[in-house]
Amino acid sequence: MTDRINVLFVCSKNQWRSPTAEAVYRDDPRVSARSRGTTRSARQTIQAGDLAWADLVLVMEDKHRHRLLADFPGETRFLTVEVLHIPDDYQLMDPELVELIRVATEPFIDSFQRRQRLKP
Structure with missing residues (x-):
């Protein structure tokens, strides 16, 4: 298997959504997860x-997304x-949030892994 993907989850206050996502993916062998606001x-x-x-x-x-692109234009340029x-x-x-996070996140992780496997 390829290296783990570093996934950063972001919401406004880093209070409910992004910490939940970090917890959901904490023990996933495919990713290293962090959360921020x-x-x-x-x-x-x-x-x-x-x-x-x-x-x-x-x-x-x-x-x-708009906030990140505005506040960190250089850092997000190729991200x-x-x-x-x-x-x-x-x-x-x-529980409903956990399910929404899984359903929304999985396609992005799968797509990222596929792109990584195609790199020479």
């Missing part, structure tokens, strides 16, 4: 180093940033 009041605010670490960035909403389209309607580890 885009606001100053986030539990863990995203920094340039987080983007340098990441192979794949998965944000919860379009506004998170894959995808939107999961998961609204801020859930608490930490809500």
Whole structure:
């Protein structure tokens, strides 16, 4: 198997959605997962180093993608940033949120792995 993919999950406050995603993928042998938030009041605010670490960035909403591209234009220039389209309607580890995260995330992980296998 190829190397693990560094996946960074991003929401606003790093309180419910992105920490849930990090927990869901914590023990997945395909990935190393981190979570961060885009606001100053986030539990863990995203920094340039987080983007340098990441192979794949998965944000919860379009506004998170726009914020990253605006705040970190150099760091995101060649980085894959995808939107999961998961609204801020859930608490930490809500079973419905866990399912939404899995369903939305898996195609991106699969696609990234396929592209990695095609590289010479």
